[in-house]
Amino acid sequence: MRTTVLAVAMVMACLAAAHEDVRPQRDFNLQRFAGRWYRVGLAYASEKFAPFRDKLKASMGVVTALPDGNVNLTMYDATPLGCLVKVYHYQKTNVPGQFTYFSTRHNLVKDMTVVETNYTDYALVVKHKVFNREYTQVALYGRSTAVRTSVLDRFRSFALSQGFPRDSILTPPPAENCPPSESGL
Structure with missing residues (x-):
């Protein structure tokens, strides 16, 4: 038991230290970043998430840049209950490529940073929050459901x-009919 607690503490310390080194994409351009993205990779080490890893599907999102520099993100997630749609409102910060948003699920503000993107193929995004303990998530987004092997690497x-164990790094299969094909997206 003591060894497990020590191991968890070490991973959390690594994640906390790694988050301090996260920097946004240099010269981030929100207009170029806007549009359709698929979450084709996810690194998340939460023990509560572990039972759901094999059920995860690549979700699709549409990033809409607003005139004030804020962002709306409409996400389509395939679940056992069907295709669920969620809208997130990201607030710009004074650093281009970094945003905050209010999580109704956790009732707190979280950070989101676009770490790297070429705008046409992929984006690496880090989400970070602190409550009870520190949580970090890394996501790989692609403009299509398939990205190059070099991007996956x-x-x-x-x-x-960033301190994630190999078994917490996932590349889920594409979702079928989410969003529904008749939605026009």
Whole structure:
């Protein structure tokens, strides 16, 4: 038991230290970042999430840049209950590529940073929050449901550098009919 507690503490310390090194994409351009993205990779080490890892599907989101520099993100997630739609409102910060948003699920403000993107193929995004303990998540987004092997390797390498164990780094299969094909998206 003591060994497990020590191991968890070490991972959390690594994640906390790694988060301090997270920097947004240099010269981030929100207009170029806007549009359709698929979450094709996820690194998340939460024990509560572990039982759901094999059920995860690649979700789709639409990023809409607002005139004031804020962002709306409409996410389509395939679940056992069907295709669920969630809208997130991201507030710009004084650093381009970094945003905050209010999580109704956790009733607190979280950070989101676009760490790296080429705008046309992929984006690496880090979400971070602190409550009870520190939580970090790394996501790989692609403009399509398939990304190059070199991009997947970059995502895995980045997640490992942030302290995530290999078994918490996922590349879920595409969701079927989510959003529904008749939605026009």
